[in-house]
Amino acid sequence: MTLSSTALLTWYDRNRRALPWRALPGHPADPYHVWISEIMLQQTTVTAVIPYYQRFLERFPTLEALAAAPVDDVLVLWAGLGYYSRARNLHRCAGIVAENGGFPRDVESLRALPGIGPYTAAAIAAIAFGIPVIPVDGNVERVTARVFAIEAPLPGSRKLLATQAATLNREKAAQARPSDFAQALFDLGAGICTPRSPACVLCPWQGGCAAQKSGIQALLPRRAPKGDRPARYGVHFLLIDDAGRLLMRKRPPSGLLGGTVELPGTEWLCALWNREDAFIHAPFSDRPAGKTGRIRWEAAGEIKHVFTHFSLSVAVYAARLPVMPNPDDRDGFLVRADELQKNALSSLMRKCVETGLDFIGAAGRDGDPPSKKSGTMRNVKLTEGEGA
DNA sequence: AACTCGTGGAG
DNA sequence: TCTCCAAGAGT
Numbered sequence: 001m002t003l004s005s006t007a008l009l010t011w012y013d014r015n016r017r018a019l020p021w022r023a024l025p026g027h028p029a030d031p032y033h034v035w036i037s038e039i040m041l042q043q044t045t046v047t048a049v050i051p052y053y054q055r056f057l058e059r060f061p062t063l064e065a066l067a068a069a070p071v072d073d074v075l076v077l078w079a080g081l082g083y084y085s086r087a088r089n090l091h092r093c094a095g096i097v098a099e100n101g102g103f104p105r106d107v108e109s110l111r112a113l114p115g116i117g118p119y120t121a122a123a124i125a126a127i128a129f130g131i132p133v134i135p136v137d138g139n140v141e142r143v144t145a146r147v148f149a150i151e152a153p154l155p156g157s158r159k160l161l162a163t164q165a166a167t168l169n170r171e172k173a174a175q176a177r178p179s180d181f182a183q184a185l186f187d188l189g190a191g192i193c194t195p196r197s198p199a200c201v202l203c204p205w206q207g208g209c210a211a212q213k214s215g216i217q218a219l220l221p222r223r224a225p226k227g228d229r230p231a232r233y234g235v236h237f238l239l240i241d242d243a244g245r246l247l248m249r250k251r252p253p254s255g256l257l258g259g260t261v262e263l264p265g266t267e268w269l270c271a272l273w274n275r276e277d278a279f280i281h282a283p284f285s286d287r288p289a290g291k292t293g294r295i296r297w298e299a300a301g302e303i304k305h306v307f308t309h310f311s312l313s314v315a316v317y318a319a320r321l322p323v324m325p326n327p328d329d330r331d332g333f334l335v336r337a338d339e340l341q342k343n344a345l346s347s348l349m350r351k352c353v354e355t356g357l358d359f360i361g362a363a364g365r366d367g368d369p370p371s372k373k374s375g376t377m378r379n380v381k382l383t384e385g386e387g388a
Numbered sequence: 389a390a391c392t393c394g395t396g397g398a399g
Numbered sequence: 400t401c402t403c404c405a406a407g408a409g410t
Contacts, residue, residue, distance in 0.1 A: 041406040048396065048405085082394025085409075117408045127406095137406045155390095186406060195404075196399065223403095256393065308393060347395060 003147055003208040005174035005181065011204035012184035015191065019046065020053055022183070029179060031103045031128040032063045035093075038120045038127075039086050046190070052081050066091065067098035075259050075344035082347070084258050089115030105129045126182040132175050135182055136162045139189025144168070145221035146193060149210035153222040161221070193217075229306070235278040235315045236265030236349075238300065238356030240337065241324035246353070247283050248343070249332030256307075261343040263352055264332055268312055282317070283331055295319045300359035305348045312348070318356040 013025070021037035023029040036056060040049045056077050060066040066074070071091045078087035092114045097103055103124065104110055111121035122135035134140060141158070144150065144165040150157060168174070174181045192203045200212050211217040239247045246263075253259050266273055266281045279285055282297065300318040304311070324334060335343055337357060345353065 038406060043393090043405055043407055044395075045397070045405050080395080082396090083407085085393065086407095089408080115408070119407055123406065135406070138404075139406070183406090190406090226403095258393090306395080308395090309391075 003168060003205050005169065005171040007204040008184050008188065009173055009177060009180060012180055012187060015187065016180075016183065017046075017187055017190075020050060020057075029128045031124065033057070034124055034128040035103065035120075036090075038123045039090050039115055040081065042086060042120070043083065044081065048081070052077070063094055063098050063102075067094040072259070072344065076342060079260065079344040080347050080350065084260060084344075084346075085254070086115055088254070088259060103128070105131075107131065107133060123182065126178045128179075130178050132169055132178040132181075134165050134169055134185065136165050137186070137189075139186050139193075140165050142195065142221055143185060143189050143193045143205075146198070146211040146217050147205060147209045149214065149216065149220070151216075151220065151222060153224045156224065157221065230270065230310045232268040232270055232310050232312050233272050233314075234266050234268040234312060235273050235281070235317065236263040236352050237282045237297070238263050238316060238318040238353060238360070239283050239295070239321065239324070240318070240357075240360055241321045243324070244337045245324050245334040246337055246340075247324065247327060247332055248335045257346045257348070259344065260346045260349065261335070262346070262349045263316075263356070265314075273315070278315070283327075284325060287325070293321065295321065298359070301355040303348065303351045303355060305351065314348070314352055316352050316355045316359075318359045320360055 016022075016025070019037075021029075021033045037049065037053055040053055040056075059073075059077055060069060069091070071088060074087050074091045075084065078084060081087075093116065096113060104113075105125070107121045107125045110116050110124050111118060116124070119135050119137055122133045123137075125131040126133050126135060136144075141154065141161045144161050145157070147168075148164050150161060150164065152160060154161075168185070169178070169181055188203070188205075192199050196218065198217050200206050200209070200217060203209070203212075206212060209217065211220050237247075248261050249264050251257050251260050251262055264281070264283050266278050279297070282295070284295065297317040297319045300316045303314040303316060305314065306312070327333060340353065
């Protein structure tokens with residue numbers, strides 16, 4: 001028994017997942033749909049992507065609609081999904097592809113587009129254009145490491161895994177259905193050949209899997225041990241006025257959380273901030289007190305957030321003013337609390353704003369002690385005249 | 389080659 | 400709780 005393409009495709013025909021970006025069986029895929037989904041799915045789970053994909057296609061139904069939109073509109077739809085350079089590259093790519101009148105239909109040209117690397121180029125080529133290549137993602141790496149019992153650890157084994165994966169579609173049956181074959185490998189990895197406890201009994205390739213023969217399938221692929229995550233600390237400030245307007249600012253266009261909107265605050269450093277140093281970065285702290293009145297900052301809570309390469313603890317301070325001073329360029333801009341969804345808030349900042357608004361809302365309503373987790377920013381009503 | 393770059397669900 | 404890691408790309 002070998003690794004039969006026919007066996008895999010037959011399994012796929014009976015077990016394929018129905019996903020919003022997938023064409024119906026026997027129908028050609030839309031390159032725009034495939035592209036959007038592949039970018040969103042980079043290092044992101046299917047369940048996380050689905051609602052984002054659906055909203056995205058409602059707002060940008062076509063390549064031309066996306067290319068014509070401001071990049072900030074794209075970031076708003078991307079907010080919360082992470083890896084924001086994907087959104088910026090997506091928008092850049094849309095401009096190029098729309099200008100060219102459509103996607104190139106070969107791997108090399110696809111690979112040259114912004115945000116499209118070796119994996120995504122192969123995925124679009126195979127799924128949208130029927131080119132017989134195998135996109136090597138985490139699923140395919142895992143399946144390949146197992147069926148060939150490759151024990152060398154990732155990421156060093158990546159090249160070897162790609163070379164071996166490329167041999168999986170040699171049979172005629174695979175060459176005849178490149179799109180289905182690629183997606184069959186994804187579904188096999190996602191549903192059968194899973195990371196922890198693979199369901200080998202149900203696997204169409206069980207007879208040909210070298211790792212299963214020696215019982216080491218659950219141990220593959222091996223991975224080099226990862227370094228530990230350093231801790232960083234920051235302080236952010238939520239300032240709101242009686243009209244329900246928040247002071248916010250935009251992060252630099254590239255780098256961490258590039259282009260997203262945040263509460264003003266400190267840098268994120270390796271050591272805890274003392275109160276005095278942190279409050280130098282509070283909004284209007286350098287303005288004459290007569291201009292703003294004295295701002296009464298209160299500790300609203302602490303946010304723990306984990307990034308790929310460091311963990312972050314943010315102390316959130318909140319304050320309320322009758323009337324917001326007119327912000328100048330260094331301060332940022334005003335956002336109505338009920339229009340936050342029109343801004344590109346990262347998940348971190350969504351948590352910070354929610355914590356600050358919960359505190360203000362609870363403190364403002366009737367003087368109750370602010371509750372930890374109750375309420376959301378959506379049910380905090382902050383309208384003119386309230387809480388005078 | 390080794391970093392940077394998010395987030396949340398699963399186990 | 401904590402660790403893992405997901406349809407990776409850019410530098």
